[in-house]
Amino acid sequence: MAQFQSSTCEIPNAKAIPSHIAIIMDGNGRWAKQRMLPRIAGHQRGVKSVRNTVRHCVEIGVEYLTLFAFSSENWRRPKDEVSFLMTLFYSALDREIDQIHKDNLRFRVIGDLAPFNAKLATLIKEAELRTAGNTGLTFTIAANYGGRWDILQAAKRMLNDHPELAGGFDECHLSPYLSMNYAPEPDLFIRTGGEQRISNFLLWQLAYTELYFTDTLWPDFDSTALDLAIASYQARERRFGRTSEQLLATP
Ligand code: IPE
Numbered sequence: 001m002a003q004f005q006s007s008t009c010e011i012p013n014a015k016a017i018p019s020h021i022a023i024i025m026d027g028n029g030r031w032a033k034q035r036m037l038p039r040i041a042g043h044q045r046g047v048k049s050v051r052n053t054v055r056h057c058v059e060i061g062v063e064y065l066t067l068f069a070f071s072s073e074n075w076r077r078p079k080d081e082v083s084f085l086m087t088l089f090y091s092a093l094d095r096e097i098d099q100i101h102k103d104n105l106r107f108r109v110i111g112d113l114a115p116f117n118a119k120l121a122t123l124i125k126e127a128e129l130r131t132a133g134n135t136g137l138t139f140t141i142a143a144n145y146g147g148r149w150d151i152l153q154a155a156k157r158m159l160n161d162h163p164e165l166a167g168g169f170d171e172c173h174l175s176p177y178l179s180m181n182y183a184p185e186p187d188l189f190i191r192t193g194g195e196q197r198i199s200n201f202l203l204w205q206l207a208y209t210e211l212y213f214t215d216t217l218w219p220d221f222d223s224t225a226l227d228l229a230i231a232s233y234q235a236r237e238r239r240f241g242r243t244s245e246q247l248l249a250t251p
């Protein structure tokens with residue numbers, strides 16, 4: 001298993017183009033409401049933004065893109081909307097997977113797949129297996145994902161494998177069990193739709209991620225909007241706990 005730098009154990013090398021971008025795709029419902037359309041029309045339109053975002057990330061050399069599609073709290077939504085989102089996930093993945101594979105992308109899903117129907121779970125597993133050897137961008141969908149769930153499942157699996165750690169363990173023991181163990185921590189976090197919160201996304205992994213919030217609704221998020229987020233990222237000073245002076249003195 002590849003090991004990645006931990007922002008709290010060592011100082012990561014920050015590059016001009018973020019290696020890993022994580023996005024909360026928010027605002028689909030409001031996009032639809034503004035047009036007097038049902039909320040599901042916003043979700044449908046959001047798929048186009050997903051496609052554009054993946055393409056643009058490939059073009060500019062982003063290596064990992066992680067999109068929050070369904071949170072562990074989104075089950076609280078009306079039944080009809082939840083089942084529409086599941087159907088949409090299935091149909092979009094079924095339709096796009098050939099192209100994803102052709103484009104050399106590695107597809108992954110993080111989250112608790114247990115409550116998903118067998119057909120969707122099988123499609124996800126097949127897509128992951130089929131694209132596992134690809135060497136292009138790693139495209140992750142977070143579905144039925146919660147940051148707290150992730151930390152808890154990691155602790156449970158770690159202690160199952162290593163009962164002797166019950167008396168004490170550290171970050172290096174736990175992090176290989178987190179669901180994003182195959183990716184570096186996100187450099188840039190983007191949330192569309194105007195809300196400024198994490199909503200139980202990658203709680204552990206966002207420790208030193210640069211946060212960017214935009215009022216743009218997800219269905220309107222295009223390559224120009226992504227470039228703006230990256231420009232904001234490039235203007236940040238990533239100190240990882242150090243002072244500005246120390247950074248300037250580092251070759
Ligand atoms: C994000 O858009 C999509 C999901 C959470 C599945 P929303 O559906 O949350 O849209 P708003 O926030 O109601 O506008």
Ligand code: IPE
Nearest residue numbers: 024025026068069070071199
């Ligand atoms: C966060 O959006 C989850 C996803 C985009 C999948 P929500 O719309 O569910 O978040 P809250 O409820 O406004 O925090």
Ligand code: MG
Nearest residue numbers: 026027028193
């Ligand atoms: Mg929302």
